[in-house]
Amino acid sequence: MKLAVRVSMILALVALAAISAALLFSVPADAQGPVLADPECLGCHADSNLIKTLPSGELLSLYVDAALVAESVHGKKNIACAQCHSTITRFPHPEFVVADRRDVTLKLYGQCRQCHAENYSKSLDSAHTRALAGGDRNAAVCTDCHTAHTVTPPDQPRARIPQTCAQCHSTIFDDYAKSVHGADVLNGANPDVPTCIDCHGVHNIGDPTTAAFRLKSPEICAGCHTDPKRMAKYKISTNVLNTYVADFHGTTVQLFEKQSPDTPTNKPVCYDCHGVHNIRKPNDPNATVFKENLLKTCQQCHPDATDQTFTAAWMSHFDASPAKYPLVYYVNLFYTILIPLVIGGMALFVALDIYRRVRRLTPNADKPKTNRE
Ligand code: HEC
C-alpha cells in the first residue's frame, strides 16, 4: 500500500515537473514561438544604431522611441506593437521587400485599417487615393498626416490642421497663412474661421477643380457667412449670399446648378472675385476686391471694361447705406417712406369718407347734443 502511494506521488511529481518545465521553456503555440511583447520588440528596436539599407541606397532607421509611443493615443490605450504589426510578431521577421523609403510607408499604412475601417473606406474615394492610384506616390496616406508611432489628437490645437497639409501644399499654405481666414487660425485658436478641412473635407477630400464643386462652392462660404451669430462678432454683413443671388451673376449660377450641375459656368462664384486661399478684408490693399484692384478682377471675364465707371456702376453685394451708395440709399429710403405714406394716406382718406357717409345715413347722428336731453 505504502509503496503504491509513493509510486503514484513520484509519478505525480514527475508529471508536475514536466508540466512546469513545459510552461517554463514555453511549449510553442505553433512551431515558430510565441508572439513577442512590446518590451521584447523594444529590446532590439530601442537601439538607435539599428539601421537597414534599402535597395534604393536610402537608410531606414529601425529605431522606435518607446517614450513617444507610450504618450501616443495608442500607447495610452495599451495597443501593442504586434497589434498594428500583425504580420511581424516574431524574430526573424518575415521577408519585407521594399524598393525605397516611400515604399515602406505605402506597404505598412494599410495596418490602420484593422481598427479604423470607416476612415479607411472613406479615404478610398478621395483625391489623394486617386492620385496615388494614378501613380503619384507622394499623395497623402494615413501616416503622412498622423504619423505611425506618435499619433496625437490631430485637431489640437486647431492650427495643427493647416500645418499638416502644409507638408505637401506649402504654396497654398503660404497664401492661406496671410489670408483673413488663415491668419486668425494660426495666430490663435479662432474657431470661427475655416481651416483647410472645412472647405475640403478630410478623409474624403474631393477634386475641387470640377464644375460641380465650383457650382456648390457658394454654399460652403454661405454656411458661415449667413450665420448671424458667427458674423456679428466681426460686424460682417450676413446678406452677402442674398445679394449675390439677387445679382445677375448669382442668379445665373443658381439656374445652372438646377439645370445641369456638371456644366462649367463662366459666371463668377464667390472665389472668382475674392480669391480662394488668399481672401482678404475688402479694405486690405492686397485684396482682389480692394477698390484699386477690383477692375482687374472684373477684367478676367469683362476684358472690355476699361475704366472705373464699370465697377462703380455695380453695387457689389452691399445694402446701400448713407456711407455707401448714398444716392441709392436715399432713393430707397424715400420710397420706403413715400410709398407707405401715399398708400396709407389713401386708405385713411377712403376710410374717413366711408365713415362720414355712414354717419350721414344714420338719423340724428349729426344732431348736436343738448344739456336738456
Ligand atoms: C532580435 C531583435 C529583434 C526583435 C526582438 C524584433 N525585431 Fe524588428 N527588426 C529587427 C531587425 C534586425 C530588423 C531588420 C530586418 C532586415 O534587415 O530585414 C527588423 C525590422 C523590423 C521592421 C521593419 C520591416 C521589416 O520587416 O524589415 C519592423 C516593422 C519591425 N522590425 C517590427 C518589430 C516588432 C513589431 C517586433 C516585436 C513584435 C520586433 N520587430 C521585434 C530586429 C528585431
Ligand code: HEC
Ligand atoms: C498604431 C499602429 C502601430 C503601432 C502601435 C506600432 N507601429 Fe511600428 N509602424 C507602423 C506603421 C504604419 C509603420 C510604417 C511607418 C512609415 O514608415 O511610414 C511602422 C513602422 C515601423 C518600423 C519601421 C521603421 C519606420 O519607422 O518606418 C519599425 C521598426 C516599427 N514600426 C516598430 C514598432 C515597434 C517596436 C512598436 C512598438 C513599440 C511599433 N512599431 C508600434 C504602425 C505601428
Ligand code: HEC
Ligand atoms: C489595434 C487597433 C488600432 C490600430 C491598428 C490603429 N488604431 Fe488608431 N486608435 C485606436 C484606438 C483604440 C484609439 C482611441 C479611440 C478613442 O479614444 O476613442 C485610436 C485613436 C486614433 C486617432 C484619434 C486621435 C484623437 O484623439 O482624436 C487617430 C488619429 C488614430 N487612431 C490614427 C491611427 C493611425 C494613423 C493608425 C495606423 C498607423 C492607427 N490609428 C491604427 C486603435 C487602433
Ligand code: HEC
Ligand atoms: C490629408 C491628411 C489626412 C489623412 C491622409 C488621413 N487623416 Fe485622419 N485626420 C486628419 C485630420 C486633419 C483629422 C482631424 C479631423 C477633425 O478635427 O475633424 C483626422 C482625424 C482622424 C481620426 C479621429 C477622428 C475620426 O474621424 O474618427 C482618426 C481615427 C483618423 N483620422 C484616422 C485616419 C486613418 C485610419 C487614415 C488612413 C485611412 C487617415 N486618418 C488619413 C487628417 C488626415
Ligand code: HEC
Ligand atoms: C504627403 C503629402 C500630402 C499631404 C500631407 C496632403 N496632401 Fe493633398 N495632395 C498631395 C498630392 C501629391 C496630391 C495630388 C497632386 C496634386 O493635385 O497636387 C494632393 C491632392 C490634393 C487635393 C486635390 C487637388 C486637385 O487638383 O485635385 C486637395 C484638395 C488636397 N490635396 C488637399 C489637402 C488637404 C486639405 C490636406 C491636409 C488635411 C492635404 N491635402 C495633405 C499630397 C499631400
Ligand code: HEC
Ligand atoms: C474657404 C475655403 C477654403 C479653404 C479654407 C481652403 N481651400 Fe483649398 N480650395 C478651395 C476652393 C474653392 C478650391 C478650388 C479653386 C479653383 O478651382 O480654382 C480649392 C483648391 C485647392 C486645391 C487644388 C487646386 C490648387 O490650387 O492646386 C488644393 C490642393 C487645396 N485647395 C488645398 C488647400 C489647403 C492645403 C488648404 C489649407 C492650408 C486649403 N486648401 C484651404 C477652398 C478652400
Ligand code: HEC
Ligand atoms: C468656417 C466658416 C467660414 C467659411 C467656410 C468661410 N468664411 Fe469667410 N470669414 C469667416 C470669419 C469668421 C471671418 C472674419 C475673420 C476676421 O475678421 O477675423 C471671415 C472673413 C471673410 C472676409 C473678410 C470680410 C471683412 O469684411 O472683413 C471675406 C471677404 C470672406 N470671409 C469671404 C469668404 C469666402 C469667399 C468664402 C468661401 C470661399 C468664405 N469666406 C468661407 C468665416 C468663414
Ligand code: HEC
Ligand atoms: C462679382 C464679384 C463678387 C462676387 C461674385 C462676390 N463678391 Fe463678395 N464682395 C465683392 C466686393 C467688390 C466686395 C467689397 C465691396 C465694398 O467694399 O464696397 C465684397 C465684400 C464681401 C464681404 C465683406 C462684407 C462686409 O460686411 O464686410 C464678404 C463677407 C463677401 N463679400 C462674401 C462673399 C460671398 C460669401 C460671396 C458668394 C456667395 C461673394 N462675396 C461673392 C465682390 C464679390
Ligand code: HEC
Ligand atoms: C468669372 C467671370 C466674371 C467675373 C469675375 C465678373 N463677371 Fe460680370 N458677368 C459675367 C458673365 C458671364 C455675365 C453675363 C451674365 C448673364 O448674361 O447672365 C456678367 C454680367 C455682368 C453685368 C451685366 C451687364 C453685362 O455686361 O452683361 C455687369 C454690370 C457685370 N457683370 C459687372 C461685373 C463687375 C463689376 C465685376 C467685378 C466686380 C464682374 N462683373 C466680374 C462674368 C463675370
